[in-house]
Amino acid sequence: MGEADWATADGSTDPGRACPIGPVVDLVFSRWTTPILWTLNEHGRQRYVELQRRVAAITPKVLTQRLRQLERDGLVRRTYHAEVPPRVEYEITELGRSLAPLFASLVEWSAANLDRVEQARQEYDDTPAR
């Protein structure tokens, strides 16, 4: 909570993402990654098709893209079983699981404050002088 923590090591401001949580936000909160991680964390090791069913509305292309990215980032582990038919299982890694408390905090915050947000929107929309 320092006064100038948003400055980078070399003293210059980081253009674009002038805050220290930029990287982790890109990592965890980019599109589709949160539902995927959530599902993996909640339902344990799963096959590709199970994921596709649980993370509704995601197309196979995008699901694969995100899974590859998560695997590369070390948050998800992919296990290929050379059988017929082939079986691939995905599971969350220890590193991925370390995000669970964070997710829990997010859930807590939502439960406590999301209605306030909705209320604020209502008031904003109901104000004619804008």
Place this chain on the structure above:
Amino acid sequence: MGEADWATADGSTDPGRACPIGPVVDLVFSRWTTPILWTLNEHGRQRYVELQRRVAAITPKVLTQRLRQLERDGLVRRTYHAEVPPRVEYEITELGRSLAPLFASLVEWSAANLDRVEQARQEYDDTPAR
């Protein structure tokens, strides 16, 4: 942490965002909102131009868009002073400030684990059999 918390109240799965933190992610972690909230939280009440300078590389159009959205969501308060030249100040609200612990957790997680992510990427990229 129930077994089927990703199901909505009516028993159906929520298409697209099959996890309970979907809404708060959209609210807080959509593009540009995190650096804006961070800056507002770190440097207190500021004028439009100060924000524009601190959140580097953001264009005025987008900055205004995001500020309006944050105002509507009740996370930011806008104060217009009818002077010449006009002066507008933005500050984080109590509701917005309630996100601070969350941000702090994110910073902590980054400090503890971001190097592991980088390491995982290195290993992934250095593996030829892919």
Place this chain on the structure above:
DNA sequence: CAGTATCCCTGGCGATACTG
């Protein structure tokens, strides 16, 4: 100063079809 207004452009996503 604090924004609008306009135009443009891209990359991410969706849909669909196909394969080892």
Place this chain on the structure above:
DNA sequence: CAGTATCGCCAGGGATACTG
């Protein structure tokens, strides 16, 4: 089953210029 491959789109963002 577990993905690729290809195509098309369009919302969101960037650049630039202008205004009360």
